[in-house]
Amino acid sequence: MLRATSTDGALFVNPDPDEAREFFRRKSRKMVNKVMTVKEAVRELVHDGDYIAVGGFGAIRIPTAVLHEIVRQRKKHLGLSGHTATHDCQILAAGECFDRCDIAYVVGLEARGLSMASRRVFERGMVKAVEWTNAALAWRYKAAAMGIPFIPARVMLGTDTAKYSSFKEIECPYTKIKLAALPALYPDVGIIHVHRSDVYGNCQIDGIKISDEDIARASKRVIITTERLVPHDDIRQNPECTVIPYYCVDAVIEVPYGSYPGNMPYEYYSDEEHLNEWLTAEREGRLDEFLEQYIYGTEDFYEYLQLCGGLKKITQLRNQEFLIEGIYT
Amino acid sequence: MSYNRMELMICVAARNLEDESIVVVGTGAPCAAAMLAQKTSAPNLTVFFEAGGMGPQLPSMPISVGDSRTFHKALAASSMPEVMETCQRGMVDYTFIGGAQIDMYGNVNSTIIGSDYHAPKVRLPGSGGANDLASLCWRTMVMTQHTRRRLVEKCDFITTPGYLTGPGAREAAGLPAGTGPYKVITDLCVAGFDEETCRMKVESVHPGVTRKDVEENTSFELLWDDNLGITEPPNEEELRILRNEVDPYRYIIGRA
Numbered sequence: 001m002l003r004a005t006s007t008d009g010a011l012f013v014n015p016d017p018d019e020a021r022e023f024f025r026r027k028s029r030k031m032v033n034k035v036m037t038v039k040e041a042v043r044e045l046v047h048d049g050d051y052i053a054v055g056g057f058g059a060i061r062i063p064t065a066v067l068h069e070i071v072r073q074r075k076k077h078l079g080l081s082g083h084t085a086t087h088d089c090q091i092l093a094a095g096e097c098f099d100r101c102d103i104a105y106v107v108g109l110e111a112r113g114l115s116m117a118s119r120r121v122f123e124r125g126m127v128k129a130v131e132w133t134n135a136a137l138a139w140r141y142k143a144a145a146m147g148i149p150f151i152p153a154r155v156m157l158g159t160d161t162a163k164y165s166s167f168k169e170i171e172c173p174y175t176k177i178k179l180a181a182l183p184a185l186y187p188d189v190g191i192i193h194v195h196r197s198d199v200y201g202n203c204q205i206d207g208i209k210i211s212d213e214d215i216a217r218a219s220k221r222v223i224i225t226t227e228r229l230v231p232h233d234d235i236r237q238n239p240e241c242t243v244i245p246y247y248c249v250d251a252v253i254e255v256p257y258g259s260y261p262g263n264m265p266y267e268y269y270s271d272e273e274h275l276n277e278w279l280t281a282e283r284e285g286r287l288d289e290f291l292e293q294y295i296y297g298t299e300d301f302y303e304y305l306q307l308c309g310g311l312k313k314i315t316q317l318r319n320q321e322f323l324i325e326g327i328y329t
Numbered sequence: 330m331s332y333n334r335m336e337l338m339i340c341v342a343a344r345n346l347e348d349e350s351i352v353v354v355g356t357g358a359p360c361a362a363a364m365l366a367q368k369t370s371a372p373n374l375t376v377f378f379e380a381g382g383m384g385p386q387l388p389s390m391p392i393s394v395g396d397s398r399t400f401h402k403a404l405a406a407s408s409m410p411e412v413m414e415t416c417q418r419g420m421v422d423y424t425f426i427g428g429a430q431i432d433m434y435g436n437v438n439s440t441i442i443g444s445d446y447h448a449p450k451v452r453l454p455g456s457g458g459a460n461d462l463a464s465l466c467w468r469t470m471v472m473t474q475h476t477r478r479r480l481v482e483k484c485d486f487i488t489t490p491g492y493l494t495g496p497g498a499r500e501a502a503g504l505p506a507g508t509g510p511y512k513v514i515t516d517l518c519v520a521g522f523d524e525e526t527c528r529m530k531v532e533s534v535h536p537g538v539t540r541k542d543v544e545e546n547t548s549f550e551l552l553w554d555d556n557l558g559i560t561e562p563p564n565e566e567e568l569r570i571l572r573n574e575v576d577p578y579r580y581i582i583g584r585a
Contacts, residue, residue, distance in 0.1 A: 056395075057380045057393065057394075057395030058393065058395070059393060059396075060380070060393055060395040060396055060397075082455070084380070084395070084409075084457070086393075103455045104455060104456060104457060105454045105455050105456070105457035105458075106452075106454060106455060107452050107453065107454050107455075108453070108454035110355075110356060110392070110393050110394065111356050111357055111392060111393075112392075114451075114453070114454075118452075119451070119452050122449075122452035123448070123449055123450075123451070123452045124448075125447060125448060131440065131455060131456070132456070133455075133456040133457070133458065133459075133460040133461045134379060134409060134413070134456065134457050134458040134461060135409070135410075135413035135417075135458060135461035136461070138409045138410050138413060139410065139413075142410055153417070154417055154464060154465060154503065154504065154505055155417075155460055155461045155464045155465065156456075156460055156464070157464065157490070157502040157503040157504050158490050158493050158498065158499065158501075158502025158503070158504060159436075159460060159487045159488065159489065159490050159493075160440070160486045160487040160488065161440070161455075161456050161460050161487070161488050161489070164446055169503070177503060178502070178503025179503060180503075206406075207397065207400055207406045208380050208381030208382060208395060208399070208400055208406045208407060208408060209381060209406075209407070209408040210380050210381055210395060210408060210409050211408065211409050211410065212408075213408065214410070263393070263396045263397055265396075265397045265400070265406075266397070269396075269397065270392065270393070270396065272392065321397060323388055323389075
């Protein structure tokens with residue numbers, strides 16, 4: 001097994017629940033209109049050096065517009081929770097926006113292959129890395145959401161993943177079994193794309209929630225992009241569907257098709273062609289050009305979507321989502 | 330009826346899933362195996378995906394373990410904590426994991442290639458859910474190509490626990506008792522794990538494959554079952570369902 005060095009075992013975020021309570025004590029409970037633009041949200045709520053967590057699952061229900069804007073505003077030295085991070089990691093790696101990362105899953109885009117740009121930042125030591133697992137990061141969010149300093153779990157034990165991680169082992173006071181004490185993870189900023197939100201930030205998500213209920217509660221500031229802004233009454237008519245309550249949320253931005261090129265359940269499927277174009281540009285050393293065209297050279301997400309085929313493309317992806325075949329070629 | 334090695338591997342994996350059990354799968358071959366099992370020997374198999382999809386009626390092969398297909402007409406569209414906690418509670422029977430390297434104890438690497446963690450030759454994705462699932466599900470299976478670079482003497486990094494260093498090591502590390510690697514299904518053979526030594530033990534070689542072929546493509550010393558058999562090839566029914574219903578676009582079976 002590998003030798004661990006002194007740089008291993010970093011905790012990028014303080015798990016102290018009392019420090020977090022002091023922050024949350026002062027966090028506004030005003031139910032006010034929080035609608036703003038993506039530009040404003042990133043300018044005001046994401047600062048150089050912040051630790052961020054991204055909702056969704058890599059290329060499913062991701063807040064693409066905010067990720068692009070972080071790159072466009074050239075935010076630097078971010079910490080990243082690499083929880084199921086695929087296309088989101090790829091975007092932020094392309095902008096060289098982060099320099100430390102809690103890794104559960106990065107670099108890859110599942111069956112689509114590895115991102116050369118993501119590989120580069122990790123292989124060249126541009127990012128300080130600590131190893132975790134998907135469940136470990138999910139439970140670290142959960143510990144933070146619960147307001148406790150750690151949560152015990154039975155994963156990671158005995159492996160190199162543990163050696164290059166930063167949790168401590170504990171003995172259970174009741175059963176005497178060994179446990180991984182996973183430290184609470186309180187991100188500075190959580191960024192989540194949802195199906196519906198009112199102007200106050202009461203949010204509903206259809207389909208799987210992944211870890212977003214906990215990310216929204218664990219994060220000190222939360223930016224929501226939503227497929228649709230809905231009247232406040234719509235939320236009250238189906239309160240059992242509310243996943244994120246307004247008091248967690250700092251900014252709400254209506255971004256239709258906002259998970260593109262990712263999949264948005266019950267709305268549109270992922271654009272595999274565009275994701276492949278991105279991977280190919282990386283592989284062929286054309287990433288700078290690609291970023292210039294799609295991110296730095298565009299004003300906002302609407303312009304990006306237009307470049308990628310606009311409503312016509314989205315219509316195709318909607319048909320794919322609903323398994324309607326034979327309409328497009 | 331002729332078949333390719335991927336089809337054989339998927340059929341073998343499917344037969345290893347008991348009816349009325351629960352399995353967590355990813356995309357690709359394991360997902361195809363679970364879908365085939367549901368249409369053949371295990372109609373009441375419940376399939377979970379780690380992002381929260383529980384018991385979908387898969388309309389087609391998902392691209393991601395979190396995409397819409399993974400909860401199409403599902404029992405529940407839940408969350409990652411819900412799936413992982415169900416595994417930790419002891420209610421999930423099987424899982425499949427993948428990686429770049431596997432050793433004789435079934436330890437798997439999906440983190441780095443190279444000897445220096447801080448300057449790896451290749452940075453791979455990391456654990457994802459693999460470490461969690463292989464720590465918590467009762468029986469872990471691996472489907473892999475059988476080459477010396479994949480079946481290695483020593484993993485560059487142990488991402489996911491097999492039997493670690495041998496008998497008793499999982500329990501000593503704190504992992505739940507009674508869990509661990511169950512089968513390794515390669516394109517040359519099917520292996521289990523020896524009860525006494527926890528080392529990989531070949532149970533059957535695929536039709537047309539010799540013991541020497543297997544040995545030459547493995548970087549560590551394999552154990553051999555006393556009753557070494559020949560893997561039962563896919564039957565017509567399995568192939569028909571696999572080709573027509575499970576993977577009609579040949580996304581997976583076309584890779585062989």
